[in-house]
Amino acid sequence: MMFTLIHQDKTSKARLGKLAVAHGEINTPCFMPVGTQGTVKALSPQELENSGAQIILSNAYHLFLRPGLEVIKKAGGLHNFMSWQKPILTDSGGYQIFSLALLRKVSDEGVSFQSHFDGLKHFFTPQDVISIQQDLGSDIVMPLDECVHYPCAKDQAEVAMKRTIDWARRSKKALGSQFSVFGGHRTPDTEHRELLFGIVQGATYEDLRKTCAERLIEIGFDGYAIGGVSVGEPQNLRYNIAEFVSRLLPQESPRYLMGVGTPEDLLEAAGTGIDMFDCVVPTRYGRNGTAFTSIGKLTVRNALFSQDYKPLDPSCDCYACRNFSRAYLRHLFNTEEILGLRLVSLHNIYFYLQLMQKVREAIRQDRFMAFKKEFLSNYNKEG
């Protein structure tokens, strides 16, 4: 079994699991730091590992454009190229094509677009996108999907959802075709077996989400992702979608909520049975000088901290909190020293990974809801 359900929390739908992929095992629920360009911004792979990262996310669209597949293939794949030997999930870049690329044109065949930075024209079929991720040596591969923005008219959302299903089917076929000797699906102990997740789309329409989930389950994937969230919708709508789709997905498969979110989002969704998360928030906020702490968000530049010699978060034991004061970090940000954004990024990633560690422990002890309540009451105290 590549995904093992270890324990079901008795106070919520939260679950403890273990996902085995080619480069190692991942305890779930997990948070995946985002390394879009083959680097988690401002952090070394060693710092990530020391912070407890078990898997990171990278992006096929960005790496295909720069440095290009040849460069990464010659390095022996993305793991070697970036010197990270633990699991990597690659996003297909569907979301980036729909949000960044210029002059895109979608057809049932695939999507043509112009690169957002040099204007060169490209055409991706779903099969191309699988092949790119195989070249990268990804552990978990995401199919090309069509993302829509919020709000989106229902007929438009339906077309995108149906196309997403069709592309998912073709992606599975593309992934399996090289290994037809195993009857189209490789055995879990095959060395470089990558997992393929199906992505549930359907915007904010429950009937579309339901149809999409049902069709994807019929086709059969190694895991299921909920896409098209964090695209500008209000928080309660995001929670509703996550909960609604999570209920439709098979118990025995990992569930991944794409691009979410804040600590509150993670707790809310983990409570509905989501197993995997990724988000740029901890590193992006870190570079801007906002720290996530057990008592809420803290703006490092705040004049209040000019002579505050406490660590960012007194209850955190990351390298930044063990060694530096708020006053010093504030000074680094005010003088635009690189170390400042590195330390706050490091703290934020550590904070997120520790939060997931605590979530897993709480599930194990059947006290997820109590943990969530306690965490949020501290977190919102100084909000």
Ligand SMILES: [Zn+2]
């Ligand atoms: Zn810290």
